[in-house]
Structure formats: structure tokens, C-alpha cells
Amino acid sequence: MVTIERFDPAGADLGGYHAVLVASQAADRPEEPPLPLAEVAGRLAKPLPGMGPAAHWVARRGDDVVAFAGVHFLDAENSGIGLTDVVVHPGIRRSGIGTALLRAVLPELRARGRKSVEGWQVVAGSDGERWAEARGFRRVRTIERLALVVDETDPACWDVPVPPGYRLRRWAGAAPEDVLGSYAVARGAIHDAPLGDSGFRWPEWTAERVRAAEAEARAQGLVQHLVVAVHEETGTVAGLTEVCVHPRRPDWGYQRDTAVVAAHRGRGLGRCVKADMVRWLLAERPGLRWISTNTGAENTHMIRVNREVGFVTQAAMIAVRQELSRLV
Numbered sequence: 091m092v093t094i095e096r097f098d099p100a101g102a103d104l105g106g107y108h109a110v111l112v113a114s115q116a117a118d119r120p121e122e123p124p125l126p127l128a129e130v131a132g133r134l135a136k137p138l139p140g141m142g143p144a145a146h147w148v149a150r151r152g153d154d155v156v157a158f159a160g161v162h163f164l165d166a167e168n169s170g171i172g173l174t175d176v177v178v179h180p181g182i183r184r185s186g187i188g189t190a191l192l193r194a195v196l197p198e199l200r201a202r203g204r205k206s207v208e209g210w211q212v213v214a215g216s217d218g219e220r221w222a223e224a225r226g227f228r229r230v231r232t233i234e235r236l237a238l239v240v241d242e243t244d245p246a247c248w249d250v251p252v253p254p255g256y257r258l259r260r261w262a263g264a265a266p267e268d269v270l271g272s273y274a275v276a277r278g279a280i281h282d283a284p285l286g287d288s289g290f291r292w293p294e295w296t297a298e299r300v301r302a303a304e305a306e307a308r309a310q311g312l313v314q315h316l317v318v319a320v321h322e323e324t325g326t327v328a329g330l331t332e333v334c335v336h337p338r339r340p341d342w343g344y345q346r347d348t349a350v351v352a353a354h355r356g357r358g359l360g361r362c363v364k365a366d367m368v369r370w371l372l373a374e375r376p377g378l379r380w381i382s383t384n385t386g387a388e389n390t391h392m393i394r395v396n397r398e399v400g401f402v403t404q405a406a407m408i409a410v411r412q413e414l415s416r417l418v
């Protein structure tokens with residue numbers, strides 16, 4: 091018999107939870123190295139910045155964890171969304187456990203005022219997509235998951251000159267005061283990145299929100315690396331790219347936003363800042379082996395830039411969504 095219960099990861103034995111995750115990853119995303127236990131434990135203890143608070147459930151057969159569900163209650167612009175991930179061990183799928191877990195999380199989603207449920211970790215064409223469809227979710231976005239595998243990439247990809255009229259600036263951690271204002275404006279250029287029919291909205295960046303996000307990243311031990319292109323004539327930030335690294339996973343870089351202000355597009359700045367980021371990271375962190383990123387499939391410019399600096403598509407992912415009121 092399978093039982094479902096709320097799960098508090100603090101102080102829990104995460105071995106069974108991790109085993110389900112690794113088995114599921116091997117079935118659905120075999121091209122990616124498995125998430126180490128310490129990484130899973132770290133994420134459960136402190137969700138990544140911007141994810142909001144989380145709640146967890148597990149399904150057990152006897153004492154063994156066979157499946158789990160996690161919900162992130164996104165905040166600010168996205169406080170209507172319950173970002174939900176349901177994972178069932180591949181050896182025990184199609185026995186109603188995924189559906190039972192989804193049913194178990196619904197009261198909490200309602201209690202926290204969520205209007206819609208979204209899942210962003212579904213591999214296109216996988217069990218997950220077919221299940222989501224059967225449960226009434228609709229596909230709202232197609233996403234390419236790409237990785238730059240350092241040992242398999244020609245370093246010539248990172249040899250990109252800075253376009254005339256610009257200079258590059260790098261920092262780790264907090265943005266320098268003198269560029270904070272224009273950096274916050276430049277971050278807003280991410281609003282032009284397509285989101286399909288997802289209810290997700292990019293943050294309205296201000297200097298205060300930049301500082302708050304930096305504090306959140308710091309509190310979680312994440313090191314934010316920024317490369318920005320500064321427009322020489324005005325001294326303002328014209329484009330940026332961010333990669334985060336966590337000391338518990340020194341071989342891995344998490345690509346976050348890359349954005350170029352509309353007036354500065356078409357001059358190769360995106361490629362230039364991304365290439366410089368790789369050069370910088372490799373010089374500073376020789377143990378780095380992978381940089382992973384997700385890009386909207388319709389965002390052809392970003393995908394081209396990613397390929398030019400050596401990113402290779404690993405998997406096609408989809409985001410799914412359903413209104414909570416229709417999931418009763």
C-alpha cells in the first residue's frame with residue numbers, strides 16, 4: 091500500500107528522496123549527470139532565489155520513498171502561481187501515485203491563494219507530458235535545455251572581440267553602486283524574452299529589487315557572476331549576463347538572465363558578454379565542467395547566441411499550466 095504524507099526535509103533522511111530523483115532523471119534526462127545528494131539537500135533546505143517558500147510531500151510504500159511532490163509558492167508578480175513538480179519512480183509509474191500526489195497538494199495551493207498550477211520540468215514526449223495532458227494541463231511553453239560542457243567545447247568559441255563603443259565590466263556578488271541604476275534598467279530588457287502562455291512574469295527590476303535579489307542569493311551561498319557591457323558614450327549598462335555558482339557544486343554553473351537593452355541589440359553584445367563570462371569563470375574556477383541554461387524555444391536569437399558560445403541542446407522541455415479551479 092502507498093501512503094502520502096507531508097514531508098519536512100529539515101533533518102530528514104534524504105536518501106530515498108534522492109534515489110527517486112536520480113532514477114527519474116536517468117529515465118527522462120539521461121544526458122545530464124545525476125544531481126548529487128548534497129545539491130538536493132541544499133535546494134530542499136533553501137530554494138533557489140526567486141522561487142518563494144516551498145512545501146513537500148512524499149509517497150511511501152512501507153518505509154521506502156517511491157515518489158514526491160514539491161510546490162514553490164512564487165511571490166511578487168507571480169504570487170498566483172503554484173509551481174508544482176511531481177516525480178514518481180520509473181519502476182512504479184501508471185499506478186495512480188502521481189495523481190494522488192497532485193490531489194494531496196491542491197488544498198495547500200488553495201490555502202495559499204494560488205490561481206494556477208504550473209510545471210516547468212516536463213521533458214517533451216515523456217511520461218510527464220502524457221500524464222499532464224491526461225490531468226487537464228495544457229502546454230504553455232516549449233523550452234530548450236542547453237549545456238556548455240567545457241571539455242567538449244572548442245575554446246575558440248569564447249574568443250569574441252568587444253564591439254567598438256563598449257567595454258566589459260565584471261563583478262561577483264553585489265553590483266557596484268556607480269552602475270546600479272542602469273544595471274537595474276538593463277535587467278528589465280529580459281521582459282522582451284517570450285514566455286508563451288505561462289502566467290509567469292519577469293520581475294519589474296528596480297535598484298531596490300536588485301539589492302534584495304543579491305541579498306537572497308548571498309543568504310543561500312550562491313555566488314552571482316555578472317559580465318556587463320558598458321556603453322562608453324553614456325556610461326550605462328547596455329547588456330548583461332549572469333551565471334551563479336554554489337560552493338557545494340563547484341563543477342556547475344547556472345546560467346541566469348542574459349539581456350541586451352533594445353537600443354543596443356544587433357551588435358553582438360549578447361555573444362560577447364557570454365563568451366567573456368566563460369573565459370572569466372574558467373580562469374577563476376578551473377573545476378567548472380558544465381554550464382546549464384534554459385531558453386524559450388521561440389527565442390531564436392538567444393538560442394543562436396548560446397550555440398555560438400558552445401552550448402548544445404540537451405532536451406526539449408515543456409511548461410504546463412492549469413487553473414486551480416479546474417483541477418478539482
Ligand SMILES: CC(C)(COP(=O)(O)OP(=O)(O)OC[C@H]1O[C@@H](n2cnc3c(N)ncnc32)[C@H](O)[C@@H]1OP(=O)(O)O)[C@@H](O)C(=O)NCCC(=O)NCCS
Pocket residue numbers: 114118174175176177178179182183184185186187188189190209210211212213216217218219220221222224225
Ligand atoms: C508524471 C508522473 C509524475 C506521473 O506519475 P504516475 O504515478 O505514473 O501517474 P498516474 O498513474 O497518476 O497516471 C494517471 C494517468 O495519466 C496518464 N498517463 C500517465 N503516464 C502516462 C504515459 N506514460 N503514457 C500515457 N498516459 C500516461 C494516464 O491516463 C494515467 O491513467 P491510466 O494509467 O489509468 O491510463 C511520472 O511519469 C513522473 O514522475 N515523470 C517524471 C517527472 C515529470 O515529468 N513530472 C511532471 C509533472 S510536473
